[in-house]
Amino acid sequence: MENTVPTDSQLIAEIRDGSADALEELVSRYESRVYSLAYRMLGNKEDAEDVLQDTFLNVVRSIDGFKSQSSFSTWLYRVAANAALTKLRQKSKREKSEGEFLDEVYSVREATHSESSMVDWSDGPADRLLNEEARQVMEEAITELPEKYRIVFVLRDVEGMPAAEVAKALDLSIPAVKSRLHRARLYLRNRLSHYYTGETV
Amino acid sequence: MDCREIFEGLSEYIDEELADKTCREIESHLKDCDNCRVVVNTLRKTVTLYREVPAPEIPGDVRTRLHAVIRLRGETG
Numbered sequence: 198m199e200n201t202v203p204t205d206s207q208l209i210a211e212i213r214d215g216s217a218d219a220l221e222e223l224v225s226r227y228e229s230r231v232y233s234l235a236y237r238m239l240g241n242k243e244d245a246e247d248v249l250q251d252t253f254l255n256v257v258r259s260i261d262g263f264k265s266q267s268s269f270s271t272w273l274y275r276v277a278a279n280a281a282l283t284k285l286r287q288k289s290k291r292e293k294s295e296g297e298f299l300d301e302v303y304s305v306r307e308a309t310h311s312e313s314s315m316v317d318w319s320d321g322p323a324d325r326l327l328n329e330e331a332r333q334v335m336e337e338a339i340t341e342l343p344e345k346y347r348i349v350f351v352l353r354d355v356e357g358m359p360a361a362e363v364a365k366a367l368d369l370s371i372p373a374v375k376s377r378l379h380r381a382r383l384y385l386r387n388r389l390s391h392y393y394t395g396e397t398v
Numbered sequence: 399m400d401c402r403e404i405f406e407g408l409s410e411y412i413d414e415e416l417a418d419k420t421c422r423e424i425e426s427h428l429k430d431c432d433n434c435r436v437v438v439n440t441l442r443k444t445v446t447l448y449r450e451v452p453a454p455e456i457p458g459d460v461r462t463r464l465h466a467v468i469r470l471r472g473e474t475g
Contacts, residue, residue: 217469224468232456246460250467257471305437310401315436319443326443332451354448379409386437386444 205269212260224253227270230356231277237351238281240340244288251280267365274358275366278348291340298343302383318393331392338388342381349374350381399423401434412442 203211203222211219228249235248255276263272293301308315318326325331339347339355352363353374360378364371390396404424410416411424428435 229456233453236454249464253468306405309433315433317436317439319439354445382409386441389444
């Protein structure tokens with residue numbers, strides 16, 4: 198017999214029948230993605246591990262409630278996003294208040310039609326744009342985003358999920374996803390501009 | 399369209415999700431506005447840079463503990 202890789206739905210059916218091997222396989226299939234999402238949301242290994250375990254324990258607990266007609270990965274991302282947001286709310290916050298965040302985002306809009314010219318750092322050398330220190334700045338900047346913007350940015354731009362999937366996973370409309378994504382990107386752009394050029398916008 | 403009017407649509411512009419007409423309006427503004435061009439270039443670069451950062455890999459010990467926790471749960475639950 199041909200050795201084919203079981204689909205998610207096949208594994209889920211086996212898990213419901215009590216197969217520990219199927220569960221092991223499903224966890225192995227998605228653990229890296231969940232860990233990456235959790236790490237990006239929380240910014241450290243310990244919290245990311247808690248979120249990872251909470252996510253899969255919740256999956257085990259509620260697998261019977263999963264409707265097979267929807268995509269397992271979207272459902273999993275929803276569980277993972279909720280676990281990450283719950284963890285984040287227990288932590289002391291690095292994130293900006295929404296007011297500070299929006300002020301910073303819209304300072305760019307004001308700067309575009311001011312007299313002073315903005316600096317374009319986008320064609321800088323790759324070793325400068327993506328060296329170790331720059332990565333550190335990028336990682337820190339994500340943790341400053343208010344959580345509702347952070348989760349959208351991480352799912353859409355870092356994990357590469359389509360906007361429609363992000364909307365489903367977070368119970369948001371697609372325009373809401375796009376608007377939050379835009380603001381998150383603008384904030385991060387400001388942080389990188391400041392780092393690369395010393396300019397504030 | 400002026401700087402303020404195109405501002406909200408710049409991510410969708412970068413993602414190529416706008417209708418042709420809006421796209422052309424933005425492009426005609428960008429031709430004459432250095433600052434908005436800088437915002438578009440650096441915004442696009444920001445997105446690219448974040449996509450280029452390698453995903454944090456799951457450490458071996460974290461993975462081992464995850465599987466132990468799940469196995470235990472599978473047996474008792």
